[in-house]
Structures are given as C-alpha cells and as structure tokens.
Amino acid sequence: MEMPLIETKNLKKYFKTGRGTLHAVDDVNFQIFKGQTLGVVGESGCGKSTLGRVMIRLLDATEGQVLFEGKNIMDYNKHQMNELRKEMQIIFQDPYASLNPRMSVSEIIAEPLKVCKVITNKKELEERVFDLMKTVGLAERLVNAYPHELDGGRRQRIGVARALALNPKFIVCDEPVSALDVSIQAQILNLMMDLQEQFGLTYMFITHDLSVVKHISTEIAVMYLGQCVEKAPADELFANPIHSYTKALLSAIPIPSLKYRNMQNILSGEVTSPIDPKPGCRFAARCPNAKPECTGCNLELKEVSPNHFVSCIKYM
Amino acid sequence: MDKLLEIRDLCVEYHTDEDNVYAVNHVDLDVYKGQTLGLVGETGAGKTTTALSIMKLLPQKIGEITSGDIKLNGESVISKSEEAMRKIRGKDISMIFQDPMTSLNPVYTVGDQVAEVIKLHYPDYNNSQVEARVDELFLMVGLPPERKTEFPHQFSGGMKQRIVIAMALACEPQLLLADEPTTALDVTIQAQVLQMMKDLKEKLNTAMILITHDLGVVAQTCDQVAIMYAGEIIENGTVEDIFEGKDHHPYTIGLFGSIPDMETKSKRLHPIDGLMPDPSNLPKGCKFNPRCPHCKDICREQEPPVYVNGTQTIRCHLFK
Ligand SMILES: Nc1ncnc2c1ncn2[C@@H]1O[C@H](COP(=O)(O)OP(=O)(O)OP(=O)(O)O)[C@@H](O)[C@H]1O
Numbered sequence: 226m227e228m229p230l231i232e233t234k235n236l237k238k239y240f241k242t243g244r245g246t247l248h249a250v251d252d253v254n255f256q257i258f259k260g261q262t263l264g265v266v267g268e269s270g271c272g273k274s275t276l277g278r279v280m281i282r283l284l285d286a287t288e289g290q291v292l293f294e295g296k297n298i299m300d301y302n303k304h305q306m307n308e309l310r311k312e313m314q315i316i317f318q319d320p321y322a323s324l325n326p327r328m329s330v331s332e333i334i335a336e337p338l339k340v341c342k343v344i345t346n347k348k349e350l351e352e353r354v355f356d357l358m359k360t361v362g363l364a365e366r367l368v369n370a371y372p373h374e375l376d377g378g379r380r381q382r383i384g385v386a387r388a389l390a391l392n393p394k395f396i397v398c399d400e401p402v403s404a405l406d407v408s409i410q411a412q413i414l415n416l417m418m419d420l421q422e423q424f425g426l427t428y429m430f431i432t433h434d435l436s437v438v439k440h441i442s443t444e445i446a447v448m449y450l451g452q453c454v455e456k457a458p459a460d461e462l463f464a465n466p467i468h469s470y471t472k473a474l475l476s477a478i479p480i481p482s483l484k485y486r487n488m489q490n491i492l493s494g495e496v497t498s499p500i501d502p503k504p505g506c507r508f509a510a511r512c513p514n515a516k517p518e519c520t521g522c523n524l525e526l527k528e529v530s531p532n533h534f535v536s537c538i539k540y541m
Numbered sequence: 542m543d544k545l546l547e548i549r550d551l552c553v554e555y556h557t558d559e560d561n562v563y564a565v566n567h568v569d570l571d572v573y574k575g576q577t578l579g580l581v582g583e584t585g586a587g588k589t590t591t592a593l594s595i596m597k598l599l600p601q602k603i604g605e606i607t608s609g610d611i612k613l614n615g616e617s618v619i620s621k622s623e624e625a626m627r628k629i630r631g632k633d634i635s636m637i638f639q640d641p642m643t644s645l646n647p648v649y650t651v652g653d654q655v656a657e658v659i660k661l662h663y664p665d666y667n668n669s670q671v672e673a674r675v676d677e678l679f680l681m682v683g684l685p686p687e688r689k690t691e692f693p694h695q696f697s698g699g700m701k702q703r704i705v706i707a708m709a710l711a712c713e714p715q716l717l718l719a720d721e722p723t724t725a726l727d728v729t730i731q732a733q734v735l736q737m738m739k740d741l742k743e744k745l746n747t748a749m750i751l752i753t754h755d756l757g758v759v760a761q762t763c764d765q766v767a768i769m770y771a772g773e774i775i776e777n778g779t780v781e782d783i784f785e786g787k788d789h790h791p792y793t794i795g796l797f798g799s800i801p802d803m804e805t806k807s808k809r810l811h812p813i814d815g816l817m818p819d820p821s822n823l824p825k826g827c828k829f830n831p832r833c834p835h836c837k838d839i840c841r842e843q844e845p846p847v848y849v850n851g852t853q854t855i856r857c858h859l860f861k
C-alpha cells in the first residue's frame with residue numbers, strides 16, 4: 226500500500242497548569258496521503274490548533290510520533306528540522322496576530338525565502354515575491370503596505386503567499402478562512418484547491434465551519450476535548466454522522482433562510498474540563514443519549530463501516 | 542419602536558502616508574431598542590470602521606469622521622469629549638472587538654478581568670456575588686468556571702473570544718456592538734452564545750449591531766439587515782426583505798450565491814468575480830460597477846439614487 230505523506234501515532238500534547246495537567250491533544254491517530262486533505266473539525270478549544278502545531282513541531286509533543294514520509298520527525302535534530310521546515314508550513318488562524326506589524330507585505334512574504342536562504346539574489350527575490358502575490362491575488366501596489374492597513378481578506382492572502390514561498394509539500398491550514406466573509410472565503414478556498422492541484426499539496430485543514438470542510442476535505446476527523454471521536458470520508462460523514470457530537474455539530478449550522486428561525490436545538494450540560502479528565506466519553510455530560518456506562522469506560526475508535534470510525538460506547 | 546441610535550450621512554476617512562482611504566461613505570443607519578441589526582459585507586467594506594466611529598475609537602490622527610452625525614438617545618456623540626465618551630463606553634455602549642486580544646490584558650487572569658467589569662457595573666456586589674456572576678457567565682459561554690484562574694495565553698482563539706463576549710455581556714449595555722463575535726467559534730458554541738445575546742435582548746431590551754459575514758447567523762438572529770459595500774450601505778431592510786424580498790442589489794445576490802451550499806455537491810464555489818475597489822481610489826458612479834453583471838453606461842457615470850420600497854432601500858440604477 227502507498228505510504229501516507231504524514232501520519233500521527235498516539236500523539237499527545239499536555240500542558241501543565243496550576244490545577245493539573247491539561248490534555249489538549251490526547252492520543253490522536255491518523256494518516257494523510259499525498260494530494261489529499263484531512264479536515265479537522267471540533268469545538269472551540271478542543272485542541273485543533275495544538276494538534277496542528279505539534280504536527281509540524283512548532284510545539285513539542287508530550288508523547289507519540291509524527292511520521293513524515295515514513296520517518297519519525299519527533300527525534301529530528303535542529304539541523305534536520307531546519308531542512309524539514311521547507312516541506313511543512315502553516316497558515317494561521319488569526320491574520321491579525323500572525324503577521325509582524327513592523328514588516329511590509331514584501332518583507333513578510335520574502336522572510337521564509339531569506340531565512341532558509343533559498344533565494345539570495347535580490348532581483349530574483351523581488352520577482353518571486355511578485356510572483357507569489359500574483360498567485361494569491363494581491364495587487365502589486367500593496368507590496369510596501371503594512372498589515373494593519375489591510376483588511377482581513379488581504380491579510381490572509383499574505384499568509385497563504387508566505388506559506389507557499391518555499392514550495393512545501395504539506396500545509397497545516399489553521400482556520401485560514403474563518404475570519405473572512407463568504408465571497409472572499411470562496412475565493413481563498415478556490416485558490417487553495419487550485420494550488421493543491423497545481424502543486425500536489427497535502428493539507429490538514431482545521432476549521433469549525435462544516436460547510437467549508439465539506440468542500441475541501443477528502444476525509445474529516447471530528448475532535449472533542451483532545452480526542453478524535455469520529456473519522457470518515459467527507460461525503461460519508463455528512464450522509465451518516467454517528468457520534469452524538471457530530472450530529473449536534475451538523476444540526477447547529479445556522480441556515481441562511483428564515484424558515485428555520487428559532488428551530489435550532491442548543492446543547493445543554495456543562496462542558497467537561499480538559500484538566501485531568503476522567504476515563505470515559507468526554508462528551509457524556511452533554512450527550513442526549515448518554516447512559517451511566519459512558520462515564521468510566523474505555524473508548525477507542527472502532528471501524529463501523531469501511532473507513533468510518535467512531536468512538537462511542539454503542540459500538541464498543 | 543424607540544430609536545436608540547441614529548447615524549446620518551456618516552463619512553470616515555483614514556489618512557495614511559500615501560493616500561486617503563474613504564472607508565465609510567454617506568452611511569445612514571437606525572437601530573431600535575430591543576432590535577438586532579445585522580451589518581453584512583465583504584472584508585474591507587467599512588463595518589468595523591462604522592462601529593469604531595460609534596464608539597469614537599478611530600485610531601487617533603489617522604482616522605477622521607469627515608461629515609455626518611451619530612446620535613445615541615437623541616444626543617450627538619460626535620461632539621462629546623473623550624471623558625464623556627469613556628463613561629458611555631462599557632456602560633451604555635459596549636463593543637466586542639474583532640480581535641479578542643484588544644480587550645484582554647495578558648497579565649491578569651481571565652476571571653479577574655470579567656470580575657472587573659461586573660464590579661464596575663454593580664459596585665455594591667460583595668466578592669462572592671461577583672465570583673458567582675463570573676461563574677455564571679463562564680458557563681453561559683461554555684467554559685468550565687474552574688479555568689477562570691488562568692491567563693489569556695492559556696486559551697484557544699475561540700475561548701478568548703468567548704471571554705470577551707462574557708465581559709461585554711456583563712456590562713448589560715443599551716447598545717452592543719458585536720464585531721464578528723462568533724467567527725472563531727464552532728456552531729454548537731455559537732448557537733449557545735447567540736442564544737445568550739437573544740436573552741439579553743429580551744430581558745433588557747438591548748439593541749445590537751451584529752457585524753458578521755455569516756448569512757446563516759443573520760437569518761437566525763437579526764431583525765434588520767444592512768449590506769455594506771465599499772463604505773456604503775447598498776441595501777437595507779428587515780430580515781424578511783433581505784431573505785424573502787423580490788428585489789435585491791446585484792451585490793446582495795452575489796453574496797447569497799457565494800455561500801457554500803450544504804446540499805449540492807458542486808466543488809467550486811461561485812464568488813462574485815473580482816475584488817472590492819481600492820477604497821483610496823473608488824470608481825466613479827456606482828462603486829460596484831466594475832464587478833456588476835448588470836452594469837449599464839449610466840452606472841459608470843452617475844452614483845445610483847436610493848430606491849425606497851416600503852421598509853427596504855436599494856442603491857442601484859436598476860430600480861426606479
Ligand atoms: N500554552 C498553553 N498553555 C496552557 N494551555 C493551553 C496552551 N495552549 C492551548 N492550551 C489549551 O489547550 C486546549 C486546546 O487549545 P487549542 O488552541 O488547540 O484549541 P482549538 O481547538 O484550536 O480551539 P479554537 O477553535 O478556539 O481555536 C485548550 O483548552 C487551551 O486552553
């Protein structure tokens with residue numbers, strides 16, 4: 226069988242806090258093949274950004290492995306990591322915070338090229354920057370603008386251009402379109418799908434927006450409090466959601482029509498704390514189908530139909 | 542209905558080193574007590590600038606209100622002193638900023654920051670009353686109250702956004718300016734937060750301007766909708782006018798067309814072609830004309846008049 230481009234094995238990331246250990250990413254396993262997109266969705270705070278950062282080693286894992294082209298990058302040294310950085314990039318969630326306010330558009334886009342010493346010739350560098358700006362649809366006249374002078378859509382285009390600068394193989398896209406309005410969102414999504422086709426890129430696409438993830442993903446992983454609770458090919462997940470949290474997510478999408486006004490059901494129950502969580506299903510306190518056995522049991526992902534995995538007591 | 546906020550002919554410019562950015566152009570808006578106005582539009586349309594003008598928080602020296610008036614309860618805020626404005630902010634008007642870190646101080650715990658707002662609003666609360674209210678607000682935005690002793694950097698983007706929402710709601714303002722308050726939230730938490738806002742509206746008759754690009758959120762929560770393009774309100778009406786009315790501005794139609802459809806399988810989305818014009822160099826005539834599929838000669842020459850149809854207004858030459 227073909228080797229996945231990137232794969233995680235029992236990946237964990239814990240943070241020490243004043244009151245115990247916070248399980249931000251707790252035993253996550255998946256594979257992404259070349260040219261494909263894994264969509265990662267889940268509740269705000271469930272560990273999506275942390276997972277993305279650990280995958281490309283912007284953060285060190287507490288436990289587990291990340292295999293890139295079959296090699297465990299967790300024990301790469303600094304030199305090896307520097308080489309690898311060219312292959313893996315990230316587009317951040319927050320176009321406000323992620324761009325250095327003191328750098329102009331061209332400086333931001335050129336930075337990775339300079340840092341990795343890919344292009345040293347000034348003229349070539351300039352050309353490459355203009356080239357990248359064109360690829361992502363940024364007008365040339367913005368070359369000397371600063372991020373605060375630009376709106377969110379253009380700022381996010383800078384982020385995309387910067388991520389593309391080194392011709393990476395794998396890009397973690399952390400909510401790249403969440404801050405954008407629908408029409409710009411559509412433009413950026415189309416752009417990213419075109420770039421994927423053109424350069425054979427592999428994406429891990431983090432979002433909380435299900436309509437977006439449906440468009441762009443090959444496979445979707447649904448996370449809840451640090452764990453993957455359901456994973457399936459994109460169409461299958463939307464056609465046959467199984468986990469109660471996935472169902473809640475799908476039914477809470479606000480529909481742009483007045484017919485459904487005031488008809489949304491809202492999840493009740495307290496959110497379980499990610500600090501020293503107890504064994505059992507972490508969604509139990511809010512799950513409409515929870516039984517007493519759901520707390521305390523040991524759960525893992527089970528394949529319920531081809532390639533459709535669920536972690537729920539009903540299927541253990 | 543009681544009018545709370547009245548904006549007339551508002552124009553705002555940013556003066557940058559290179560040019561003048563015409564961010565808001567001749568905007569008229571009314572917001573009524575107990576009503577939610579959805580302010581929708583593409584990035585760069587001038588939504589945040591409009592909200593910042595109401596708060597009088599435009600960046601100093603750079604941002605300038607060049608004409609028009611903003612009245613809160615019949616009183617002009619434009620002429621108010623900074624000291625008077627400081628009293629209004631947080632008490633009468635509060636704003637949920639697009640970037641949560643504008644409102645959070647990295648060196649205090651999030652619980653202390655929410656408590657601070659409650660103390661300002663309820664000076665006679667004792668400590669345990671304040672803490673109880675903090676816990677209540679945390680639960681309402683879906684955060685475990687035990688995490689209140691942590692600092693902003695220990696939270697995810699969406700969690701910070703929820704803390705800021707909790708702070709804004711704690712002030713129980715007359716007017717809430719919510720600038721993309723739920724963009725970083727997943728739909729289940731978003732539904733919970735929007736419900737909280739609805740409750741506030743019902744309980745305290747709070748008026749709200751909800752800036753969002755999510756037409757689903759608009760359909761589910763707003764009473765009025767104003768659609769902004771290149772600093773102008775190009776269509777305005779009740780939520781029924783916008784979602785069920787027959788006549789629309791071509792830009793509104795484009796906006797609805799670019800929603801990723803959950804039902805169909807088409808892979809490509811259909812955004813409106815092109816980009817919004819550069820606000821420092823706006824086209825003559827209708828500002829949408831370079832992108833408009835119905836553009837006629839007159840559209841390139843003359844600014845379209847405002848067409849009024851009952852509660853709905855449209856700024857386009859197609860309507861007479
Ligand atoms: N530096 C840190 N120290 C302590 N806790 C942290 C730190 N960074 C993240 N966390 C915690 O880890 C959990 C996961 O956070 P993460 O940012 O990965 O969430 P997310 O799924 O990306 O959420 P969002 O959708 O809101 O961006 C949260 O409970 C958060 O508070």
Ligand SMILES: Nc1ncnc2c1ncn2[C@@H]1O[C@H](COP(=O)(O)OP(=O)(O)OP(=O)(O)O)[C@@H](O)[C@H]1O
Binds near residue numbers: 377555586588591603
């Ligand atoms: N401090 C500033 N200096 C110069 N130009 C600015 C400044 N702030 C905003 N602008 C410009 O003013 C215009 C309106 O910006 P504004 O932030 O109000 O848009 P918005 O509708 O809120 O967009 P978004 O959806 O991206 O938040 C944009 O063209 C923007 O680039």
Ligand code: SF4
Binds near residue numbers: 790833834835858
């Ligand atoms: S005025 Fe003309 S260009 Fe403008 S939206 Fe109407 S038809 Fe299109």
Ligand SMILES: [Mg+2]
Binds near residue numbers: 274275318399697698
């Ligand atoms: Mg995140």
Ligand SMILES: [Mg+2]
Binds near residue numbers: 588589590639720
């Ligand atoms: Mg804005």
